[in-house]
Amino acid sequence: MVVHSSMKYKKDYTLMDQDGSLNISYDEWRDFLLLAPSNNLQDLIGYWRHSTYLDIGEDMNVPDDFTQNEMQTGKWWRHLAAGGVAGAVSRTCTAPLDRLKVFLQVQPSKQKISDCFNHMVKEGGVTGLWRGNGINVLKIAPESALKFAAYEQIKRLIKGDSTNTLSIYERFIAGALAGGISQSAIYPLEVLKTRLALRKTGQYKSIADAAYKIYVGEGLMSFYRGYIPNILGIIPYAGIDLAVYETLKKKYFMTHLSNEQPSFWMLLACGSASSTLGQMCSYPLALIRTRLQAQVVHPSIDPSSATMTGVFRTIIEKEGFFGLYRGITPNFIKVMPAVSISYVVYEYSSRLLGVNMT
Numbered sequence: 001m002v003v004h005s006s007m008k009y010k011k012d013y014t015l016m017d018q019d020g021s022l023n024i025s026y027d028e029w030r031d032f033l034l035l036a037p038s039n040n041l042q043d044l045i046g047y048w049r050h051s052t053y054l055d056i057g058e059d060m061n062v063p064d065d066f067t068q069n070e071m072q073t074g075k076w077w078r079h080l081a082a083g084g085v086a087g088a089v090s091r092t093c094t095a096p097l098d099r100l101k102v103f104l105q106v107q108p109s110k111q112k113i114s115d116c117f118n119h120m121v122k123e124g125g126v127t128g129l130w131r132g133n134g135i136n137v138l139k140i141a142p143e144s145a146l147k148f149a150a151y152e153q154i155k156r157l158i159k160g161d162s163t164n165t166l167s168i169y170e171r172f173i174a175g176a177l178a179g180g181i182s183q184s185a186i187y188p189l190e191v192l193k194t195r196l197a198l199r200k201t202g203q204y205k206s207i208a209d210a211a212y213k214i215y216v217g218e219g220l221m222s223f224y225r226g227y228i229p230n231i232l233g234i235i236p237y238a239g240i241d242l243a244v245y246e247t248l249k250k251k252y253f254m255t256h257l258s259n260e261q262p263s264f265w266m267l268l269a270c271g272s273a274s275s276t277l278g279q280m281c282s283y284p285l286a287l288i289r290t291r292l293q294a295q296v297v298h299p300s301i302d303p304s305s306a307t308m309t310g311v312f313r314t315i316i317e318k319e320g321f322f323g324l325y326r327g328i329t330p331n332f333i334k335v336m337p338a339v340s341i342s343y344v345v346y347e348y349s350s351r352l353l354g355v356n357m358t
Contacts, residue, residue: 104327132197226292
């Protein structure tokens with residue numbers, strides 16, 4: 001289809017002609033009809049629903065929400081698979097920053113980021129920067145599946161026999177509960193990830209070896225160290241992330257033309273802003289969780305220092321208020337590349353899996 005110069009249709013042609021070739025292919029025409037938002041706010045938000053799979057390596061997020069048609073046609077599993085691939089690639093690319101964050105979180109005194117980075121490279125080489133990433137990627141699939149299954153069941157319980165759609169608050173409650181259930185099931189993997197990220201060269205031969213040594217040396221309950229602050233962190237992180245994201249989307253649609261599709265940069269800005277604010281409020285709990293996960297408890301250690309309140313009190317007394325935000329700089333640095341990589345990989349993965357096919 002050749003583009004004509006009529007001013008009346010110039011804007012529509014521009015929106016259709018994605019590659020700027022002045023020729024509209026069948027794919028461009030089809031995508032325009034399928035993806036162009038309507039004047040209905042629910043339809044507009046529906047456009048965003050699966051175009052914004054933003055994975056920054058944090059596990060305290062609200063599960064994806066699928067339409068009834070997607071549930072019936074089986075497209076939900078394709079979205080989950082595409083999200084899993086995007087998460088795996090994104091976390092692998094930003095793993096050095098994630099390990100640097102964990103390393104800074106457990107330091108008893110303030111250290112420069114460059115000094116910690118140089119120490120990690122010197123102790124374990126360049127490949128050592130990816131310690132703990134393997135299990136971080138492995139836990140994506142079971143966590144996503146459990147979170148999705150629990151989310152759907154909880155939504156049914158909340159909805160009951162009502163035909164009305166769930167409000168944002170009801171979806172948040174369902175998402176927080178589903179996140180808590182999935183975290184409870186896979187939390188031992190979280191502890192293993194932290195221990196593997198902090199291990200010295202030769203300390204553990206494999207994931208199984210690490211699990212065995214931790215179990216023999218510290219007992220079964222050691223795999224749930226830091227569980228309480230982790231669960232508590234779901235509420236501020238997921239709540240603020242979801243609320244800010246929905247607010248930004250509504251503001252965007254109120255101030256832009258109804259036929260203007262959200263750009264990649266708009267998606268990136270909304271996702272980064274919401275996740276950053278969510279992290280700011282939940283980060284102290286994440287830091288306490290990491291300290292507890294990394295702590296090897298011996299009989300000689302004061303039991304009070306091995307609790308959430310004990311760790312919190314120790315940080316305030318020895319490091320001050322800002323000690324609760326130690327390691328947040330590399331965490332912020334990784335947000336932009338993690339969101340960008342996750343978004344791009346999700347888009348390509350979903351296309352390969354036929355998510356956008358009619």
